[in-house]
Amino acid sequence: MAAAADAPRAHPSPAEPVIVHVRDLRSGEMDVFAGESKTRLHDPALAARLAHSVR
């Protein structure tokens, strides 16, 4: 897994929303939005698990 943060930040609080945008399922490229930050991940396995969790 590789990550590139848009801006450094602490972990989100439990009450804070976290939104994940899987940009490309095959490469596992996804953006994770929390607080005022965005982190880009490359994790094909996680992307696949997220996709499979959608019913």
Add this chain to the structure above:
Amino acid sequence: MSSHREAPEISMDPVADSTDLYAFVSPDQPDTVTLIANYIPLQEPAGGPNFYQFGDSVRYEIHVDNDGDGLADITYRFTFTSRLRDPETFLYNTGPITSLNSPNWNSRQFYSVRRLMPGDGTGTELGKDLACPPCNIGPLSTPHYASLAASAVHDLGSGIKVFAGQRAEGFYVDLGAIFDLGDLRPFENLHAQYGMHVFSSPAPGVNATNGLNVHSIGLQVPITELVQKGASGVSDPKSVIGVWTTASRQSASVFDATTGKTVSTGPFRQVSRLGNPLINEVIIALGDKDRWNTLPPAGDKQFAHYYAHPGLAAALPALYPGVFPNLAALVKSGKARADLEAILLTGIPGGIISGFQNNTGPVLSDMLRLNTAIKPSNSPNILGLLGGDLAGFPNGRRVFDDIVTVELRAVAGLTYALVDKSFTPDAAASKVTDGLTDTSVKAPYLSTFPYLGVPYSGFYNPS
């Protein structure tokens, strides 16, 4: 319109849609500059029960560049919070609202103002929990509206005043005609009319924004806070500032059906921008408008071809056959409109107009440029520089300036002679107009901050 609904994406997000921007040396406080950014276009005054409010999830900003690089040296950031006194009622108010803390006022909005400068982190909080006025509803709900709204002008200390709330639309324009294939009613008998012969004689202009409201964010700031230190006199480049406004939203949103609310998170991204009036409206092409809205002025070199070869300049001779022969020849020559580039992208250098300059250097950037050393005019001309009034547009912009006529005439070639002495503007270039003046606005402008008129009430408008 000046910038109302000017781009596809922002036209679907009215609370973040900047409509007009004003920057001028305050006529009654000439050691200050007034900055006003308007949002939420075309408000029908009776639009309740959820009357208009700023977006709680929108970050509104007014930026000032004082070193000519097209990037903000000072940013004023406005953040809004809505509060309900009683979520059990469906009413905006449960009785007359006679003060900003009236117990009858259910749906209120408050805001904070921060000043940010490069390198100072999260900046300085200038004010918080500042009350917006209610919208102007009618004689029962808001019986003394003018004085009620005036009480929402907040003094932040250090010579700074702020106001955020509903105002009468001060921008006047004949939208209905202009968007009907470039019709200008005072000259519509000269329009080609696509062979349909609809108009046989001139007609007076119709102000399409009459009776409508907007939401204004107004700030009055000492000139010394905005310009570089040591600014002195009209010819000093340090006296010139560039101003623009932006609205930003967080990048990611989902609609949470369990609460009926939209949840937003992630970094703020710019969704709306406004410097000079009518630019993203008329100059920038449809395919680039949304992207233009996301960028700072510093990157405007990529859009310079739109200013150099505006589509409207080519359209006028086609729409009005025989009326603009010299403009037609200029367009056909392919020469760049250096006049428009100077007025809109760099500011006008010294030596072109006697006693005036508002040049910010070589960086092409769409900003409303104001030479703060030009004193307010005792007898303003709504045509600004074109009318010999150095204190008006495009030296900043006052609330009553006729920017539609000024830009029509400039695009029609009137200002090209300033940069090419061999060019003779068409006679029509100094006459073309949509037929409106500041007297076309029903609600009088104010002589003091926030200068835009008392908003129209829902009870009386339309009447």
